Each structure stands twice: as C-alpha cells, then as structure tokens.
Amino acid sequence: MAEAHQAVAFQFTITPEGIDLRLSYQALSQICLSGLRSWKKRISRMRNRVIKGVYPASPSSWLFVVIAILATMYTRSDPSMGLIAKIQEHLPVSSLSLSAQGQTMLSVLVFSTLLWLSLILTLRFCLKLLLSYHRWMFEQHGRISTTTKVWVTLVRLLSGRKPLLYSYQTSLPCLPVPPIKDTLERYLESVRPLLSSPEFERMTVLAAQFENSLGNRLQRYLKLKALWATNYVSDWWEEYIYLRGRGPIMVNSNYYGMDFLYVTPTPIQAARAGNTITALLLYRRKVNTEQLKPSRVPDVLQHWQDSEFVAVYHRGRYFRLWVYKAGRLLSPREIEYQIQRILDDPSLPGPGEDRLGALTAGDRVPWWTVRKQYFSSGVNKHSLDCIERAAFFVTLDDEEQGMMGEDPVGNLDRYAKSLLHGKCYDRWFDKSFSVVVYKNGKSGLNAEHSWADAPTVAHLWEFTLATDAFQLGYTEDGHCKGEVELSLPPPQRLTWDIPVEVQEQVSISLSVAQALADDVDCHVFPFRDFGKGRIKKLKISPDAFIQLALQLAYYRDRKTFCLTYEASMTRLFREGRTETVRSCSNEGCAFVKAVESGEGPEHCRRLFRLAAEKHQNLYRLAMTGSGIDRHLFCLYVVSKYLGVESPFLTEVLSEPWRLSTSQTPVQQLELFDMKNHPDFISLGGGFGPVADDGYGVSYIIVGEDMINYHVSCKHSFSETDSHRFGAQISRALLDLLSVLTPAKTENPQAPDKKQQ
Structure with a gap:
C-alpha cells in the first residue's frame, strides 16, 4: 500500500x-x-x-490602472475628482508612520484598486447583457444582421484572449421564466397533431382554466425563485427526476458510450485499461487546471477531490488500484502492470461478493435500507467508501465484444446491451461512470445521469479515445509505453462481510435487474449511404432532416404519430442542463402524410422546408429558455409544495414519450483529423426506452458520410421491434433524400398533384 x-x-x-x-x-x-x-x-x-x-479583466490590468492613475497625478491632474484626497484623510496615519508622499502613494493604490474592481464589475455586467442576446440564433444562415455583427465584435472584445474553463460562469445570464401564456400556447400547438378534435378542445379548456386560476399563482412563486436561484430548473430537475427516483437506474437512467467502430488499438486487455485510465486522469487534470476550452457553460465534473485511486472489478472481486505514487501519476505501462496483477490474481470472491453490484442495479429503497444497516461500519463501510471515493470504476470484463466474427450486426447489438447493463452485477451503476474493458481490448463506459448529461460525458470519452490512440499509443507488441517501477505495491483487495440477509437482498435485486435487462431490445447500426455532407448540400439542417426521417419511420412503423422527445442543451444560461424539443409538429405531420399519400414531389419539398424550419425554430426556442416542458415541470413542483392539485399539469406530466431521441455530439475536441483517420470513428452511445411501449433512439453524425444509430425498445411490448424500426429509419432517410433531390427529368414548371 x-x-x-x-x-x-x-x-x-x-x-x-x-x-x-x-x-x-x-x-x-x-x-x-x-x-x-x-x-x-x-x-x-x-x-x-x-x-x-x-475575469473578463486580467490581474495585470490592475498594474496598468495604477500606473495610469500615477501618471495623471504627476501631470497635476486629479482623475479621482477629489476621492484620493478623501481616502488620504481617512487613512490611519498615526499607526502607519508614513511620509506625506507615502500616504499619497497608498491612497492612489487604494483608489486604483477600487476603480479596477468597479471596472471589472462593469465589464462583467456588460458581458452578461451581451450573452443574454440570442437573436443571432434565429437569423437565416448566411444573412447576419448588423446588430449581430456588432454583438460578435463586442463579445470578442470583452471575452479576453484565453478564458479558463469556468471563466464565463459568473457572466452567464440566469435562465428566464417564460410567460405562462406563451408556454401554454406552445404546448397546445405541440399536442394538436396527436389529439382528436374533441380531445384537443378538452385540453384547450383545461389549459385556459389553469392559466386563469392556479397557473398565475404558481407562476408568481416560480418567478420569486428565479430572483435568487442561479437556475430555477436545475436543482429541482436533478432532485426529482434523478435522485428521488425509486426504480432501477440501470437501463432507465444510465446510458452508455462505445469504442471505435472499426479499430481496436490493442488486443491486450491490461494495456487498453492502462492507456484508458491514464487518459481519463489526464482529462481530470485538465479540468482541475481549467485548461479545457469553455463552451459557454461547462457542466461540472463531479469527483472526489484528487482521488488517487480507482476501483476495479474482475471476476467477482473488488480492488483498490492506486494510480499515483508520491503525487506522481503512474505511467501507462505501470498501470498496465498493475492491471495485469489483478487479472493474474487467482483468489476467489468472498461469500456474497461476486454479485454485490446488483444492489446498485435494482430498486433503490432496498439498496438504501441494506446500505444503512450493513454498510455503515466495519469492513463493509471501508470497502464501500473505497468504491465511492474512487476517481471512477473499472470493470475488467471476461467477455469479448465488438463488431466482429460471422455475425457483426448481432455482435454489435450484444455489445450495446453489455454496456447498457452487463451482467447486472459487474458494473457499479451508482458511480459517475464505469469504464468497461473487455477481454479482446474493446472498451466502453456506462454513465450515471444525475451528475452530467451526454454531451459532457461524450466530451470526456472523445478525449479519452483520441488520447489513447493518438497521443499515448502502444508498442509494436501492443503494450503501453513507459517504464515500470517493479517495487509498486500490489492492488489492494477489498474485503467484505456479507451476511445471509444481504445475500438474499442481492438475489432479489439481481432478479429485478435481470428481468429489466432481458426485456431490453437493442439494435445498433451505422447508416453509410450518405451523411451530413449530402444533407447540407440541400441547404437543410442535418438534425431537422434526421428528426423528420424519424417521424416518417415511426408513422410507418406504428401507423400513427406520438409525443416525441428530443434533448436540447441550455448551455447559454448558468447551470443550464437540458430542455425538450417536441419534434412532432403540425408541419412535420403534414409532410409525412403528404409523402405517404403520394403527393407530388414539389408539394412534398415545400412541406418539408416548412417542417424543417419549424423544427429549427423549436430547437432555438428550447436553447434560448423558451421551452415548454421544464417550465411546466417546475410549475408542477410548486403545486406539490403548495398542496394543490392541477388536472391540467397532472395530465401533461403523465403523457408518455413514446419516441425519445438524442443526438450525441462528435468532434467537440479537435484532437485528430477524421479525414486522414477514417477508421477511427466512434459509434457514439445510447440509452434504454423511456416508455414501455416506445422507442429510444440515439444518433451520432460522424464526418460527412455516416450516421450511427442506437435503437432500443422492450420485448414485452409486442408492437415494437428495434430491428424493424431501424430498417424503417434507413428507408425513411433514403426516401427523404429522394424526395428532396429533384430528378433530372422532372419538369420544374409542372404543377404538383395538390395544385391539380
């Protein structure tokens, strides 16, 4: 040790x-x-x-202000308009024993410092006002207004040359509370294509009653919170959506990220683990030193301050692996050496140890009860603390995964399921993230949702993969680079005292988790026919194109439309997390119906343009604080605090999201050129279905010519099938491209079917 x-x-x-x-x-x-x-x-x-x-000033600017004030004083002018003299009068002269010149100099320093601080506050206020301007998002591509050009110039002037990771935090505006009337209007518009006329009339009446009675009262409380809270949504969202959930977080909340699609940098499990652990710790160092470039508002990476070890699971045993020695980060080769020690350790799991992780995969209340009674003292508390205080969790999986063998499609699906839930006991699902390294060198991770949203984890994982393959690298025989200090203490085996009562609860939690895992149907497939390059040539937003393709695919699959969730970020605001884009719009449904009914191509193209523009506008509104769902959610929380019931809010928050979608960002870091390294593309990641009778769809736009999809649903609902829906997505993408690409023989003057 x-x-x-x-x-x-x-x-x-x-x-x-x-x-x-x-x-x-x-x-x-x-x-x-x-x-x-x-x-x-x-x-x-x-x-x-x-x-x-x-910030946005610099420490050296203080010296500039002092010199400037002194220079003006020597020219016999008083820029302070008598304030320096007033300061000098109130100086404790008797205790300082300063000469008259020294007193003047001290007064100038005090005045300069106060002036400098006032300038900082003024600049910060101005920057906050500038960052509150969002009209630039609503301008047409290539048509930038004069106001926006001036705004860009001023932001660049006030932002400084090299801001640190958290430099913008105090300058970001707070998330505004939208007018309740606007939110209700947008809500009714979003559900119009999903309801019959009588149902829509009923919902309209409920909304009007809510606005004219309880709604305005709840809105006042919410505005009061927004006055003193840095973000009126985030704390309640984290508490009630993530932390107070009583069901399993495995599948229902946690999500996963995959390795490179075509490349495995080394087939040696210990070596891959060595480089991966090193890369993750290098990322943490960049966070601690704030060397990462800020993206308006970065999500905060939660970790134990300077934790110098990671927790490792292998074949039912838990280890504490020290990755620092005397403050020095071990070399990748040394970490590989330590990992190999764990792999070669012949010891067997203790009684009840091998499946202990199932407690974090099952229902939350039994885990809390068992934790309080059996893990609050002794060796169990010590071992649990080691896991929870570790920088992150590492699973050395004894299986092989990846797109390989005679069934690459099926293996890719099994790879996704393995990362999503594994064996239900070989990941620690409570941990911020668990890194999984397979026997054949393939890797991935499973992330807990409450501490960070997917873009943050994608940023971390992209850095890890790129650093592993392109910076750290491997020797010719596949081992990590670096020297090994053979006197390193071996990894510490964690010990447990698991009584029969706990083992029984482990079995119960495992059965709950196993039933949930067995019910998940995952399908992962790369779409290679075209990508964003072809879409952008049509002057269309790739995200709008994909979302409308999903609407078409769902309509073909289920013969109806559904409430659709698309995750959007609110990083333009302090402590911003996510907002919902309700992607199923009136315009989108009109386009889908026109395609399915065989309307003329010109008419379909016109409807598509309207639907795409509508989607982009909905996305912009969500990003700029004018979304629907977070506002209604917070109004519902206030109603619960007040002990009042709202039939409108109860119905709105019980509506199922049968199509839940999310785009995984890629190339947030320019660590390598995908054109020169086309094989080093990431598969992205995915998540489980939100509704029992719905689909979860994650997609990643890779380079110019590929879109990777992750589709999930449940076997228990007979009308959903991930492979069938994946085929519908591929077909819809090709059909949309066909509709939007005019045929060479098409007569542009010919009237379409609608006009005839």
Missing part, C-alpha cells in the same frame, strides 16, 4: 550508545517530491481562482 510505503521512510532503534537513526533517502526524496507537487497544485489553483475572480 502507498501509505505503508511512505510510513517506513525512516526507522530508528534505541541502543546503549544512543539512538541509531536509519534513513531511506529514496523514500524521503519521494515524499519531498510529493509535497512539492502538492504545493504546485495549490498555487496553480490559487492562480486560477484569481484569474477567474477578475
């Missing part, structure tokens, strides 16, 4: 001749280096705090 290694830095014995002191100079030097690194880290953090504290 690292603690034991440092504890024997020196030894002494008492003899008749005196004290015999024996020093281990190697250990002492490591301790000194560790202390030096610790102080460097503290100084770096203090420096970053100062830089962020004075």
